[in-house]
Amino acid sequence: MTHQVKGVVDKCTQRDQKTRNGMGTIHGCIVDGVEFETGFKKEYNEGEMISTAVKWNYGKWNAIAGDGDGLPAATASNPSAGGGGGNVSKGNFSGGRTRGAFPVPPNDGSISIIRQNSLTHATRIVRDMKLEDLFKPATEEEYRNKVLEIALELTEFSSGQDINAVLKAAMETQKEAANG
Secondary structure, eight states: OOEEEEEEEEEEEEEEEEEEEEEEEEEEEEETTTEEEEETOOOEEEEEEEEEEEEEEETTTEEOTTTOOOBBBBTBBBBTTTSSSSTTTTTTTTTOTTTTTTSSSTTHHHHHHHHHHHHHHHHHHHHHHHHHHSSOSSSSHHHHHHHHHHHHHHHHHHHHHHEEEEHHHHHHHHHHHHHH
């Protein structure tokens, strides 16, 4: 069974393994909740946007040798590094999208991956807030609404839509001042 993993690396892992040549380090990572090993040589970094095929083998997911398209790392200033994101593969763009455009246009396909990652992180944030007694939801609906509220804030920030809102407000203020 194979699976295509696309997204931002949430966590990197390493484990030592005895080989015929001595000890070796097997690298791995977690992307959108999918943990897989990448082998002895293929190492990713946290925050890196990747797309790779994995195969279920010996009770765990393993990256398929030679697969993956080493997309540029996502950063706070460029969460859509690698262009299309989502289900758009590297080099398969349509509609005149610009790679790495920031702020990310609202109808760009990379918004979907930003939203997925925002939801994952918002879920963790709310869970941690609850564990630390910073948030005490009375109902499941209240918990879910808090997750969605934080996810939407993270999406707005990560895609640069918050910058668009600030710029639009500044332009309106300038117009009003000019019209006097």
